[in-house]
Amino acid sequence: MTATPEPSFSAAKIRSLARRLLAWYDHAHRVMPWRALQGTKPDPYRVWLAEVMLQQTTVAAVTPYFERFLARFPTIEALAGANLDDVLHAWQGLGYYARARNLHKCAGVVCRAFGGRLPDTEAALLALPGIGAYTAAAVAAIAFDRKAMPVDGNVERVMSRLFAITEPMPASKPVLRRHAALFASAHRPGDLAQAMMDLGATVCTPRAPRCEICPWQGDCRAFAGGLAADLPKRSRMPKRPRRFGVAYWVERGGDGAILLRRRAEKGLLAGMMEIPCTNFRTEPWGKAEADRAAPLALNWRELPGTVRHVFTHFDLAVTVRVAKANARSAAEGTWCRPDEWSAYALPSLMKKIIRHARQAEGDATIRPPIPSRPAASGAARRSRRMSRS
Numbered sequence: 576m577t578a579t580p581e582p583s584f585s586a587a588k589i590r591s592l593a594r595r596l597l598a599w600y601d602h603a604h605r606v607m608p609w610r611a612l613q614g615t616k617p618d619p620y621r622v623w624l625a626e627v628m629l630q631q632t633t634v635a636a637v638t639p640y641f642e643r644f645l646a647r648f649p650t651i652e653a654l655a656g657a658n659l660d661d662v663l664h665a666w667q668g669l670g671y672y673a674r675a676r677n678l679h680k681c682a683g684v685v686c687r688a689f690g691g692r693l694p695d696t697e698a699a700l701l702a703l704p705g706i707g708a709y710t711a712a713a714v715a716a717i718a719f720d721r722k723a724m725p726v727d728g729n730v731e732r733v734m735s736r737l738f739a740i741t742e743p744m745p746a747s748k749p750v751l752r753r754h755a756a757l758f759a760s761a762h763r764p765g766d767l768a769q770a771m772m773d774l775g776a777t778v779c780t781p782r783a784p785r786c787e788i789c790p791w792q793g794d795c796r797a798f799a800g801g802l803a804a805d806l807p808k809r810s811r812m813p814k815r816p817r818r819f820g821v822a823y824w825v826e827r828g829g830d831g832a833i834l835l836r837r838r839a840e841k842g843l844l845a846g847m848m849e850i851p852c853t854n855f856r857t858e859p860w861g862k863a864e865a866d867r868a869a870p871l872a873l874n875w876r877e878l879p880g881t882v883r884h885v886f887t888h889f890d891l892a893v894t895v896r897v898a899k900a901n902a903r904s905a906a907e908g909t910w911c912r913p914d915e916w917s918a919y920a921l922p923s924l925m926k927k928i929i930r931h932a933r934q935a936e937g938d939a940t941i942r943p944p945i946p947s948r949p950a951a952s953g954a955a956r957r958s959r960r961m962s963r964s
């Protein structure tokens with residue numbers, strides 16, 4: 576087994592690296608809508624929101640969502656006072672909806688317990704709902720200039736190269752965090768954290784690192800050893816298991832409304848609206864049991880093909896069954912008319928199911944297309960409330 580290296584740069588060397596990194600950051604930093612302009616104080620709400628949005632995705636992808644979200648919920652009080660459905664709706668397209676639910680919950684706690692001001696220490700932030708080690712360190716450092724070093728994928732990569740850590744990820748994460756912690760400093764901690772992220776995103780990039788312009792080239796062990804592009808090493812990921820589900824596309828006679836249902840408050844896609852689905856299990860569903868699990872006793876027909884979706888821990892294959900319901904059918908859920916789609920926050924799996932059903936059925940009654948607008952109009956929201964059964 577590869578030995579786990581421990582930090583071996585002197586404190587003076589670390590201080591020198593930090594100085595050079597800050598000097599580089601002062602002229603090369605990225606401009607982002609949540610970053611404070613030089614000489615101004617950052618807005619903790621913006622910093623927190625951006626850090627939550629940025630998990631699992633990129634700055635370029637997040638920027639338009641951030642601006643729209645902020646226009647809709649400009650303060651932590653506005654977010655806390657909003658309806659959760661509206662928050663989820665504004666989150667559409669960012670995925671991992673648990674983050675939006677936690678954001679909303681956390682805003683409520685901050686308003687009730689802290690008078691609408693995010694606490695300013697890593698420990699107090701960590702105690703809030705949905706705030707993990709990374710976000711607590713990032714907000715403490717960036718918003719409040721507290722001594723902390725958040726460690727994201729960029730920072731892990733930079734550390735693995737600077738110190739030439741050859742132990743593969745994810746086993747090497749603790750040692751990478753220990754190395755990153757050497758840079759937690761009382762001097763400009765927010766800038767240092769952001770500088771480290773920017774270095775990873777723009778210079779020490781995953782492929783083809785630009786060592787020729789890097790402020791750390793002179794001390795970088797990976798550069799010296801010709802290893803830069805080979806680090807960090809990664810262990811082979813085990814293959815994702817496959818799961819199976821059935822979705823039920825049921826159209827109501829008369830107005831062509833489609834049945835939607837809210838998922839359970841806990842678990843996968845918690846609290847989100849769905850085309851009614853079975854649970855997702857390791858065995859494929861047979862016809863008889865799929866009929867028994869249906870939201871209504873109808874004459875169900877299975878569409879050809881399957882909808883594939885990748886979750887973090889499994890690959891999903893969903894078959895779609897369709898049926899027509901009587902205008903007076905009583906089902907648990909909400910009937911959604913074709914003109915109401917844009918009022919709902921639907922996870923991407925559900926959008927795929929809708930697309931699949933529409934294509935297979937060539938159905939003109941469910942236009943306009945699947946929701947893509949970031950915000951529901953007032954009229955759409957009103958009509959959604961009125962049609963909820």
Ligand code: SF4
Pocket residue numbers: 733736737778779780784785786787789790791792793795796797798803
């Ligand atoms: Fe990354 Fe190259 Fe800079 Fe080393 S010298 S930190 S490998 S960009």
